[in-house]
Amino acid sequence: MLQVDLQGGFGEKGRTSVVVSDGNTCVMLDAGIKVGATGDEYYPVLARPIGEIDALFISHAHEDHIGALCHLLRQGYTGPIYMTEETRTEMPATLAQYADPADLADFSPLVEQIRLFRPGEALTVGALSVATGASGHVVGGVWFSVEAAGQRVVYSADIVPESAVFPMQPLPVCDLLILDASYGADPIPGAERAGQIGEWVVGYADGCLLPTPLSGRSLELIAAINVPFAIEAGMREALSAQIHAPDAVHKDRVAILSQRLKSARDWTVDEPLPSCPLLVHDGMGVAGPSRPALEAAEKSGFPILLSGHLPAGSPGARLVDEGKAAWIRMPTHPTLPENIALWEAAGRPRLIGHSCDAAALEALRQHIPALMAGARTGDTHQIDEETTHAHSDFQ
Template sequence: MMLDLAGGFGEKGRTSVVVRSGNNRILLDVGIKVGATGAEYYPALDGSIADIDALFVSHAHEDHVGALSWLLSRGYAGRIFMTAETRAEAPATLAGYADPGDLKRFPFPEDRIEIFEPGEMLKSGNLTVRTGRSGHVVGGVWFAVDDGKSRVVYSADVVPDSNVFVMDAIPECDLLVLDASYGADPVPGAARAEAISGWVARHSNGCLLPTPLSGRSLELIAALPGPFAIHAGMRASLEAQIAATSALLPGVSEMLRLRLRSAADWTDVDPLPSLPLLADDGMGEAGPSSRLLPRADRAGFPVLLTGHLPSGSPGDLLHKAGRADWVRMPTHPTLSGNVDIWEKAGRPETLGHSCASELLDDLKAHIPSLRPQCRTGQTITVPQGKNI
């Protein structure tokens, strides 16, 4: 079995991996890289697109599905697998991040999507693809791919210690492609959530919290210390996420449902509220927050950013100018979570995705089998047989 690293290695964004075994080829995720231009915005797939048999999408965030219209525009005709939640959310992601020309000619292919449930076993040629809940978003999954000789696990984005979502245990494998987004950050999610709660409590008379529509929004709602508002366009999606009880920890769905029911709806024509306000997306690149960030800046309205800020993004520029604060809300593994995943997977050879090279070097001190030198564009051979 071979892996072509098509995006997300030595970099954050355009996460994409091709798995090859014999004549079978599948693609795991097809993301874009926010802040990049030209070819670097898309996965490094070159002329191989027509040979891919199936695409498996882990979830609907832009760095995992944002290049779908681009892929279709370049002749992809294979199968497309995703969960129902990912299918529901992906069109909005493409509207925000796909090239408008590609999206017009190749809109979201609703009729081609093959739906699966997290936990299902899927097949493509001689490859068996096991899935499990990721703990990152409702409907988000990891993939374990077997060809009868070896097994590779691609974690996509996972959260082992989420306060909201369930993550299924990753199986033993011969090669682990790990979510290394935070490098060796040792600060646990509970401590970050407490810091965010304290910041919001100090700005409870009005502040803006840009957030992705799925995933982190529920983590923030759970962490907020008092009354809050949401952009009205988020409500239907948040209600659907909260209703997906199998993706949530016991008791969390009812708590979130009650919190959301009491939240005020806010629209673009309203004055800035005297409450903490959640609005998507998290970087200010798309959605309501692309309009709200400059408005908040002009008004001196406090802003708290809680996730990845690509260089040059509106959120990044505001933060660098000292006009927005930043506290990470972990929606990826911190150090203890990644070490635990690696140990339970059998301490296999490991690659880290979605992480700058210098942070991978830090992580290697804790995961000795990590290969921090691997980069987008390289091909990797999967070791055979130890854990199959």
């Protein structure tokens, strides 16, 4: 019998984390932080003593999936940490921005703890078989499938079934699907949103600011922009590595993205804002070069387009609320038709949505009745019982 502990990201966006156990072996899938939260709400709610976790698996290097890694090590986790090569490469920059500085200084992951795998590889921890697959969300990003004694839990992490840039491998049939519900019941296809962003940028081709995460959405934006643009100079090496990582980008997009990146102008934070669209990281204005860039853009009235999740209280959210920035979502998570198709392909299993609030979950349940919209961080789910022991309206 498999047990699933929801440690973060359920009924909320951020601190995404799940534990799956067969009673003898426990694996933790992701360890994120919640941007804008403080104290205990910043980190996952650990469902069991840290010494009971036999292995930690990280899906990708965005802060809401890896930002609590040093915190876990401070709590005493000494086991293996599984991730792809691309996630390992991007990890230091994310931890530098979002880990507690003291934790980062004293409890950075040890080289010998990290175990590398490629998307599509299957791994074994005790009696648990952990399959992986490319997520379509970022280079090196993966979903996880945990199986034992004929039962299977699939945790999608962040996925994009129809990305214009990144391929995604199909999710397997399962008994319980923990699905990326970031967009709730939003039905607008990614291609349509990308077209809207491309048109907006053309209208401000003589200068605008595009804050974006270093991995994932940056390449999606570059694919959508068909005018000369600039990038923060420190992004170039990472973006080039993402484009040319083995099997990480659709083959017909590699040459196009490579040429657009090669033609992009370098910009640094001590320079005036350029007379062309400018990509800077991160996407919320919380950290990285985007924070000073947004400050400069606000002071000068430079056009700003935000294109992803904006936590309450973040600089990006404030600018949108005050009418000083535009917002058009660049889909880097599944839209409604994609999530319905994913659920049906997985055999129409019981479903738990992660990375969205209660209202969005309830809206999604109107389209997928198997969704347990009451699932919340701190709940426990037994697959064979299909009940919770922590939340009365879980189903």
